[in-house]
Amino acid sequence: MLDIANILKEESLSREDLIALLSVKRKEDRDLVFQKAASVRCNNVGNEIYLRGLIEYSNICEKNCFYCGIRAGNKQVERYCLDEDDVICSARHAFENDYGSIVIQSGERTDQDFINKIDSLVRKIKIISEHKLGITLSCGDQSKETYHRWFESGAHRYLLRFETSDPDLYYKIHPNNKKHFLLNRLTSLQYLKETGYQVGSGMMIGLPGQNIENLIDDLLMLKVLNVDMVGMGPYIEHKDTPLFKEKSQLLTKNERLGLSLLTIAVLRILIPDINIAAATALDSLSDDGRLQAIRAGANVLMPNITPLKYRENYFLYENKPYLTEADALIRKINESGSLNGYHIKLGEWGDSKHFAKRVKGFGLD
Numbered sequence: 001m002l003d004i005a006n007i008l009k010e011e012s013l014s015r016e017d018l019i020a021l022l023s024v025k026r027k028e029d030r031d032l033v034f035q036k037a038a039s040v041r042c043n044n045v046g047n048e049i050y051l052r053g054l055i056e057y058s059n060i061c062e063k064n065c066f067y068c069g070i071r072a073g074n075k076q077v078e079r080y081c082l083d084e085d086d087v088i089c090s091a092r093h094a095f096e097n098d099y100g101s102i103v104i105q106s107g108e109r110t111d112q113d114f115i116n117k118i119d120s121l122v123r124k125i126k127i128i129s130e131h132k133l134g135i136t137l138s139c140g141d142q143s144k145e146t147y148h149r150w151f152e153s154g155a156h157r158y159l160l161r162f163e164t165s166d167p168d169l170y171y172k173i174h175p176n177n178k179k180h181f182l183l184n185r186l187t188s189l190q191y192l193k194e195t196g197y198q199v200g201s202g203m204m205i206g207l208p209g210q211n212i213e214n215l216i217d218d219l220l221m222l223k224v225l226n227v228d229m230v231g232m233g234p235y236i237e238h239k240d241t242p243l244f245k246e247k248s249q250l251l252t253k254n255e256r257l258g259l260s261l262l263t264i265a266v267l268r269i270l271i272p273d274i275n276i277a278a279a280t281a282l283d284s285l286s287d288d289g290r291l292q293a294i295r296a297g298a299n300v301l302m303p304n305i306t307p308l309k310y311r312e313n314y315f316l317y318e319n320k321p322y323l324t325e326a327d328a329l330i331r332k333i334n335e336s337g338s339l340n341g342y343h344i345k346l347g348e349w350g351d352s353k354h355f356a357k358r359v360k361g362f363g364l365d
């Protein structure tokens, strides 16, 4: 039997070590992994939880990812794009309630109108928040020029997930055409770094046909990409998508939750100083999924501040907890006696410590 305690004492983890950690089944072994992740987290990024108020700007998307409820091919969705007042109002809410940061997330569009609108929103949010609100964008693959333009306007973090690093699995869940090439994603991540963003990526956990080896490759890909932050979460099926037909192959919800939490813990141990988001999708598997992720090593929460009337149309997956009010979530955490001393840090951007070291060139490219 593998000695998990001994593996966790090692200075650097081999691929075999990572496989052993991500495969633990016994409760005692899982607890050891979570305890180690908690200690690595406290020593490297502290006990704080940083907020990013999430604004789901538009569910209009040019792409057709096979797992996604707002894919272009899904005719069941009522499409929307927030008007400027709605976005500014949400950003003002985040500013006045001291969130410190927001994320503007959108279905992917590359037309000039979209590029101009995001640019203008970023500039206006900077002005209304006296340049105090940090802005992360999650608006898909764009040209190098667009990344640069949005960065100059004031966005300073960008999240672009590769979803899976395994080419076969990637083309099982995406159409195999130029618009969806995996290489485009990886090139975009490089452009984002060159532009100066704090760069985030991540993958889905529990995809049909995915195995532990795939997940280890994804974790090692995050290390090789030298990302500053990670947003990864469980795959949740959506009935209006092509991948839904593989539903019978899925792990149970409990198993997907358990694997997601373990993956967060192993990632924290593997790359100690990055920011890790507790994905909203975790709350689809358990009422306190995100809080469990915080205990497992995540240090960022993204409460949804999109105006309520639009949220039911941003269903990337089913059972999304779209009615959870951001402020209620924050209250729940602050009042929770079981978060091991983790607390929300208001009014700060909560930038990635890994990024700070990367740009100072402390042995990181």
Ligand code: SF4
Pocket: 061, 062, 063, 064, 065, 068, 069, 070, 071, 072, 106, 107, 108, 140, 316
């Ligand atoms: S995952 Fe993103 S890019 Fe793919 S269809 Fe959904 S919103 Fe569009």
